[in-house]
Amino acid sequence: DIQMTQSPSSLSASVGDRVTITCRASQSISRYLNWFQQKPGKAPKLLIYAASGLQSGVPSRFSGSGSGTDFTLTISSLQPDDFATYYCQQSYSPTGRTFGGGTKVEIK
């Protein structure tokens, strides 16, 4: 099974900060990497697909990069609505779409 490791597990940041979250796969997954945002009491929301594709309706301050085993989600200027937990997920396996452990972004 492909394991996904996110870092950090949590971070504190201020509105306007640039925030970077990393995700590492236990084997190469090409660009089969997706990012989700989840707010308390809500279902996850797809932000980025295929490592860098911006899902429709998602603000352009969100961006993704990487390929192979190392990936990054960047929020260029953190907004109040962005305080949430972020998950990466690999879709390389035909089945078994494992998630990372999550990164909670909190207000400093």
Place this chain on the structure above:
Amino acid sequence: EVQLVESGGNLVQPGGSLRLSCAASGFTFSSYEMNWVRQAPGKGLEWISYISGSGTVVDYADSVKGRFTISRDNAKNSLSLQMNSLRAEDTALYYCAREMAEWPNAFDIWGQGTMVTVSS
């Protein structure tokens, strides 16, 4: 509107059974692969099961293999998860999620979740 609505969650005793349903609307259900994902209280997301559009290919996480069965009824636009031999560690919010029709098969539509509590 594209929508998924789960139902069937409940309080059940260890060793018991429960059947979850997910009603799809607003899209051609049979054209999409579907998944179940769960989230234990205060924990992260765990993928647990997959089914192809035709229903002929299924897969499960090791944590539920042999106990859970995924199925779908394309005529009724419905996805199901039959859960048997339930354990305390199965307590979670269960989501159904649609896969994008094309690469890279990200989960683009999610339901609101249905809560399963396994406790005596």
